[in-house]
Amino acid sequence: MTIRIQPSILSADFVNFERDFESISAADGIHVDIMDGHFVPNLTFGLPMVKRMQEITKLPLDVHLMIENPDLWAKQYAALGVFSVTVHLEACANPVQIAKEIRDSGSRAGLAIKPKTAVEQLVPYIDFFDQVLIMSVEPGFGGQSFIESSISKVLEAKALLGEKSVWLQIDGGVDETNIAQLAQAGVDTFVAGSSVFKATDRNAQINLLRSLATSGTHGH
Ligand code: DX5
Ligand code: ZN
Numbered sequence: 001m002t003i004r005i006q007p008s009i010l011s012a013d014f015v016n017f018e019r020d021f022e023s024i025s026a027a028d029g030i031h032v033d034i035m036d037g038h039f040v041p042n043l044t045f046g047l048p049m050v051k052r053m054q055e056i057t058k059l060p061l062d063v064h065l066m067i068e069n070p071d072l073w074a075k076q077y078a079a080l081g082v083f084s085v086t087v088h089l090e091a092c093a094n095p096v097q098i099a100k101e102i103r104d105s106g107s108r109a110g111l112a113i114k115p116k117t118a119v120e121q122l123v124p125y126i127d128f129f130d131q132v133l134i135m136s137v138e139p140g141f142g143g144q145s146f147i148e149s150s151i152s153k154v155l156e157a158k159a160l161l162g163e164k165s166v167w168l169q170i171d172g173g174v175d176e177t178n179i180a181q182l183a184q185a186g187v188d189t190f191v192a193g194s195s196v197f198k199a200t201d202r203n204a205q206i207n208l209l210r211s212l213a214t215s216g217t218h219g220h
Contacts, residue, residue: 001188003213004028005206006062008171008193010044010142021057024196026203029060029083031171031191036067039091040140051080064112064171066139067091074098078105086110086133090117099128110169114139115147119156126166131189132157137172142193146173151185158186179209180216
């Protein structure tokens with residue numbers, strides 16, 4: 001199983017992205033949180049900023065849309081050429097159409113659920129998506145504590161995905177205390193915001209998280 005560590009730039013310095021991207025060069029990708037102040041209470045940035053990010057880094061951008069009306073916006077992020085675009089099931093009118101539009105632009109399509117949304121709600125849609133995101137905090141803010149019941153949601157999602165080549169991603173409160181258990185439960189793609197950005201040596205922290213996750217998969 002390939003383990004991927006994607007630092008979330010929600011914890012970065014918003015006026016020094018270029019410098020902060022360089023400090024996480026060991027990452028497998030950069031998780032970009034888009035918040036509109038409606039789907040979640042917080043606000044970040046939009047398309048023009050992501051366009052510039054594409055120009056200043058070679059790392060794949062994993063765009064997480066925490067916005068209303070992803071039916072309108074998701075394809076526009078995909079059209080920038082980002083690596084992946086994830087939408088929230090709770091916000092989509094037509095998830096299958098969105099997935100098709102994201103894939104038509106050459107990006108991977110992701111489907112996310114909030115902590116209170118049941119895994120079984122994903123069932124009708126997983127065949128149209130490339131990755132599934134289990135939120136392990138209420139979306140909106142970095143630095144929150146991991147919701148323990150997310151582990152059982154991961155196990156449920158893993159059982160649902162079976163041998164499908166769909167990536168299983170987790171976002172919220174991931175750090176060195178829980179990453180091995182999450183990998184053991186079936187997560188392959190880890191978003192980590194504060195645990196990476198608060199580290200003095202961010203690349204060392206990324207490598208530590210990756211090796212702990214890899215050790216969690218031993219025996220699988
Ligand atoms: C939360 C965001 C996360 C956040 C994670 O709504 O989707 O990506 O940045 O931050 P940590 O890892 O600090 O919980
Ligand atoms: Zn996120």
